[in-house]
Amino acid sequence: MNHVIAKIKGKEKTYEKLFSGDSIFELPSDLDNAVEYNPEIILEEYEWYKIENFSVTPYVIDLLRHNFNTTDYGEAKKVKKEKIEYIVSVQDDIFFFQRIFKHNILVEKLISIGDVVRLDQGNKYLVVNPLPDAVYLKRDDVLYFRKLSTISPIFKGIDELYREATEEEIDRFLQNDFIELKDCYGVENIKKSNRKRIAMAMEALDSFSKKDKQKILKYTHEYYPTLTYDEKNKVFTIGSEEEMKHLLWGIEQRYYTTPVTNEKRVANSVIQLP
Known part of the structure; x- marks a missing residue:
């Protein structure tokens, strides 16, 4: 019934x-x-x-x-x-x-x-x-x-299961020595989509070794050179939501190159293969 x-x-x-x-x-x-x-x-x-x-x-x-x-x-x-x-x-x-x-x-x-x-x-x-x-x-x-x-x-x-980073967590994330803020960009400017990305990025960063973090910074710069990056001091300068999004995509390792056409792309969705 x-x-x-x-x-x-x-x-x-x-x-x-x-x-x-x-x-x-x-x-x-x-x-x-x-x-x-x-x-x-x-x-x-x-x-x-x-x-x-x-x-x-x-x-x-x-x-x-x-x-x-x-x-x-x-x-x-x-x-x-x-x-x-x-x-x-x-x-x-x-x-x-x-x-x-x-x-x-x-x-x-x-x-x-x-x-x-x-x-x-x-x-x-x-x-x-x-x-x-x-x-x-x-x-x-x-x-x-x-x-x-x-x-x-x-x-x-x-x-x-898909939580946003708290203001305290965002503030802690922005304190990373590879981030330098500009144009008065800060915690209060970060919107919902980037808050969720920051929550995931922080988990990824916590699992990285110091060497892994350096690789991620280099990888992000190579795939998205539009972001201002000081190679000597290994610091990204971030002043907008768009720039923050591209930095976070790098930390999440979403950038890739197609094997045949050699196109650089960003993955909008990620499924881990066994």
Whole structure:
């Protein structure tokens, strides 16, 4: 039997059953090609991320910890649309999640043209997306999803998988002796995308030896000579978000040369090969 429940804001019992019987999602056919979540990987169309052994992560919710029993959930008699955070379609041992936004609520307005012409405000409908935001296969203990930002409100804390560097961490990163700032560029100028790159770059730098760091600086300069670089003192001068981005790409070793055409390129997404 299939059941659809809704996560309700502000209720003591946070889930209510909407209906039973019909399934509203189909299992995507391309989950076999899912890749383990890594913020350096940008998905192609129809690809999915996955997190294996999800039940032992700190992000798993109580709904997935226990066997699903429909008697645990009361029937939804009247649900206000603004109170629904997300819906879950439980189809056998597969859980499909969909966040509910304003655009998911549809109000049909109809004009009656019978004996009496009048405007019928119609009913409110909850629009089901073609694809769920997340799929949990209980038998395999794997969570599949496409956008971390979409599922973060469902699985609390999961956004730490792609976290931004804190101001303290950014300040510490800028204190590296291979960075010199100019044009009043500093912590307060660094935007979200570079904050995330800095978090990853700091992890990379911590794993490098002193010799490795020197190699990275040389490699970055050779691939992106537009960045001002003092070869004697081995210092990059950074004064904008664009310059910071290119420095961080170097630390992440995203630059490469094609073997046949000898073109220099930067990898927008990185998957580590076995």
